[in-house]
Amino acid sequence: MATEKLLIGHIPSIFNALHLFVAANTIIIYNIHYFIKSIPAGISDRADWSAKHPAMHPVLILVGIIISGICIFFLPWRVIGISVALGLLSLGYSLPILPFPQKKRLKDWGLLKLFLLALVWTCVTVLMPVIYWEKQLHAYEAEFLLRFIFMLPLCIGFDIRDMETDKTHQIYTLPNAIGLKSSRRLTDLFLLIFCLVAYWQYTRYPFPDRLISAFVIALLTKLVLQLSKKVNTDFFYLLFVDGMMLAYAMVIIFL
Numbered sequence: 001m002a003t004e005k006l007l008i009g010h011i012p013s014i015f016n017a018l019h020l021f022v023a024a025n026t027i028i029i030y031n032i033h034y035f036i037k038s039i040p041a042g043i044s045d046r047a048d049w050s051a052k053h054p055a056m057h058p059v060l061i062l063v064g065i066i067i068s069g070i071c072i073f074f075l076p077w078r079v080i081g082i083s084v085a086l087g088l089l090s091l092g093y094s095l096p097i098l099p100f101p102q103k104k105r106l107k108d109w110g111l112l113k114l115f116l117l118a119l120v121w122t123c124v125t126v127l128m129p130v131i132y133w134e135k136q137l138h139a140y141e142a143e144f145l146l147r148f149i150f151m152l153p154l155c156i157g158f159d160i161r162d163m164e165t166d167k168t169h170q171i172y173t174l175p176n177a178i179g180l181k182s183s184r185r186l187t188d189l190f191l192l193i194f195c196l197v198a199y200w201q202y203t204r205y206p207f208p209d210r211l212i213s214a215f216v217i218a219l220l221t222k223l224v225l226q227l228s229k230k231v232n233t234d235f236f237y238l239l240f241v242d243g244m245m246l247a248y249a250m251v252i253i254f255l
Contacts, residue, residue, distance in 0.1 A: 002249040003129045003143060006205065011253055017074035018132045022124060024067035025087060031057040031064070033094045045234050078131045086120050093117075108171055114159065118151035121245070142201035146214065149194045150221075150248065153187035157225050157241050160184070161232060187225055191218045213251040220247060 001019070004012050034050040035057035050057070072080060092106045093116065107113050126144045130137050137144065159166070159173040160183055166173050175183040198214030224240045 002252040003126050003140075003147075004133065005253060006143060006207070006210065007129060007133050007135050007140070017071045018079065018128065020067055021071035021075060021079075021083070022128070024064040024071065025083060026064075027060050028064035028068065029087065029090045031060045032091065035061065037094060046238075076131060076134075079128055082123065082128060082131065086123055089116065089120055108169075111172070111174060111177065113171075114152065114155050114174055117155050118148050121151050122148040142197055142204060145197050146194060146201060149190055149197060150217075151245075152190045153221060153225060154241055154244055156183055156187050156190075157228055158237065161228070161237060184225075188222070191222055194218055209255040210252060213248070213255050216251055217244065217248040220244065 001011055001014070034046075035054075089106070093113075094105060094107065096105050106116055122144060126140070126147050127137065130140055156174060160175045160180065163173070163175050163180070167176050174186070178186070195215060195218050198211055198218075202208075202211040221244050224244060228236065228241060
């Protein structure tokens with residue numbers, strides 16, 4: 001919706017075919033992940049809840065399939081085609097689909113995981129709305145770059161949290177490759193680049209609210225990542241680090 005406000009000049013209805021389709025497929029992907037994966041107790045609150053309520057996952061998967069199936073009739077074929085490609089990438093993140101003996105899941109390729117997550121989320125929140133509203137991506141490449149760059153510090157934050165676990169499973173993410181201090185410096189660099197791209201976008205689409213939103217969310221993200229050095233709980237990361245994506249959209253929509 002934050003992207004659509006730029007594309008069409010106003011905030012669209014929350015209950016349109018694109019929004020419902022994205023929500024339904026998100027429900028499907030996340031629940032498939034927990035339905036098929038055997039997670040030891042105590043890994044996270046989410047995993048423990050999943051183990052206690054295993055019947056919820058197939059129910060939610062079915063609900064997502066039904067909603068997604070209805071929405072297909074109201075979406076352009078290009079949106080559906082892109083969603084299929086993104087869905088396969090998302091499934092490949094958790095499912096062993098690659099033909100390699102040791103690393104069959106995309107998440108096992110540590111450095112690739114960072115850019116894969118950022119790319120999928122950027123395509124869902126920018127590319128799909130651009131196509132849905134019949135706009136040209138080259139007119140909104142700054143929005144695409146903004147969303148992609150913004151995702152990188154958040155993904156690095158999660159990789160920093162999971163450094164020891166990933167190292168145990170021989171998943172060499174960026175923090176394990178370049179070290180903790182360099183990773184934190186890199187998140188700062190990405191936030192700076194994010195602000196510069198926001199200003200570039202402002203020179204093309206002079207909307208002060210979007211420029212201010214970018215600066216505000218960059219500052220909030222820096223504060224949250226700084227606080228994450230002391231608070232390492234699953235709840236904190238889901239609510240605040242993951243929550244920065246929702247906060248960014250809400251600042252744009254309501255500012």
